[in-house]
Amino acid sequence: MNRIMNFSRDMILVLVSPEEAFRRVRERGLQGQGLYLYVFLAAFLGYMLGGVVSAVTGAGILVPVFFAVAVLIVSFIKLILWALISHxxxxxxxxxxxxxxxxxxxxxxxxxxxxxxxxxxxxxxxxGTIFTSTALMVVMYIWTITTAVAAVDAEHGIGYGRAFLSVFALPAVVVTVLMMILGVL
Known part of the structure; x- marks a missing residue:
């Protein structure tokens, strides 16, 4: 039970003060917890997305489970590519x-x-709050980028400006160029 409480406290610290959280994570050698957190929350987010689809279509419990697995696989591939480009x-x-x-x-x-x-x-x-849900999703994406910037800064020690360019700006340019090349083919 104590490990669950510590994990929850650490997750809240990542949300509130990522710099402090990443300093603590590095001190304790718990960087691997980031992958556990990612797997758990990506699967749960996929399950909730499947719940929305299931509620709209009237499908059964298998739809949320399918979405949980699909979102987990796709988001983990995205994480690997994002981390590779950022690194x-x-x-x-x-x-x-x-x-x-x-x-x-x-x-x-x-x-x-x-x-x-x-x-x-x-x-x-x-x-059924479409506007509120959309606004919360935008906040989630901005917050995710901000947290990733803090993570890259903590790992590479390059400062927030360069970490932002590593996490968001330059990968966006790379993805855009790849899409343009693939669109021509």
């Missing part, structure tokens, strides 16, 4: 000192704001 930019362009494994583990903590997305789906299912 390459942070280490090669900005001379960061972190490793890919450390970047992946620390960026797993960027799932902490998924709690807001889960709450957004709950309000959509229970009360």
């Amino acid at each position: 390459i930019v942070a280490s090669r362009v900005f001379s960061g000192v972190g490793t890919f494994s450390g970047t992946l583990k620390m960026m797993g903590f960027a799932a902490a704001p998924f709690v807001v997305g889960i709450f957004a789906f709950m309000t959509l299912i229970l009360w």
Whole structure:
């Protein structure tokens, strides 16, 4: 029970003060918890999304389970690609000192704001609040990027500006260029 309470307290600390949380995580050598958090919250977020689809279509319990597995797989692939691009930019362009494994583990903590997305789906299912749910999802995505910036800064020690460029700006350019190339083919 104590481990669950510590995990919950650490997750709340990631939401409130990611710098302090990442400092503590590194001191205790608990970077791997980021991946556990990511897997759990991504699956739960997928389950809630499946719950919305199930409520709208009247489908059974298998739809949320299918969505949980699908969102978990897709989001984990996204996390690996996002961490890879962010690590390459942070280490090669900005001379960061972190490793890919450390970047992946620390960026797993960027799932902490998924709690807001889960709450957004709950309000959509229970009360049908489309505007509020959409606004909460936007907040979740902004908060996720902010947390990922703090994670890359903690792993690579490159500062928030360069970490932001590593996490968001330059990967967005890479993805856009790839989409343009694939669109031409």
